[in-house]
Amino acid sequence: MKIIGLDVGSKTIGVAVSDALGWTAQGLTTLYWNEDDIHSADESLSEIIKEHDIGKAIIGLPKNMNGTIGERGEASIRFAEYMEETFKIPTVLWDERLTTMAAERVLLEADMSRKKRKKVIDKMAAVMILQGYLDKK
Numbered sequence: 001m002k003i004i005g006l007d008v009g010s011k012t013i014g015v016a017v018s019d020a021l022g023w024t025a026q027g028l029t030t031l032y033w034n035e036d037d038i039h040s041a042d043e044s045l046s047e048i049i050k051e052h053d054i055g056k057a058i059i060g061l062p063k064n065m066n067g068t069i070g071e072r073g074e075a076s077i078r079f080a081e082y083m084e085e086t087f088k089i090p091t092v093l094w095d096e097r098l099t100t101m102a103a104e105r106v107l108l109e110a111d112m113s114r115k116k117r118k119k120v121i122d123k124m125a126a127v128m129i130l131q132g133y134l135d136k137k
Contacts, residue, residue: 005130
């Protein structure tokens with residue numbers, strides 16, 4: 001059973017998938033979706049879940065620096081509940097504070113252009129969310 005990691009934004013969802021043993025996270029893709037239509041990513045997510053035999057989802061929970069849950073965090077909680085209901089897989093919300101900043105730093109150190117960074121930042125954040133979860137368990 002593999003695990004999917006998701007960095008859910010208002011317009012994109014970064015996607016990472018673990019190896020079968022649950023040791024490493026690999027970036028898979030960035031899905032474009034409309035947060036106002038929660039079903040807009042269903043087809044793509046369904047294909048990924050089936051193709052990779054996904055048994056669990058780790059969803060980034062963006063907390064404020066003081067640990068409170070803001071508007072983006074509430075949106076992630078709603079999305080996690082939706083994932084469980086729609087795809088019948090358990091979800092875990094994972095504190096993602098600073099993952100996007102860390103991903104940006106890695107890509108800057110790799111001397112990637114701003115245009116290229118914009119295309120992969122969400123996928124890289126999903127890798128960091130999932131790898132953090134895998135390392136902890």
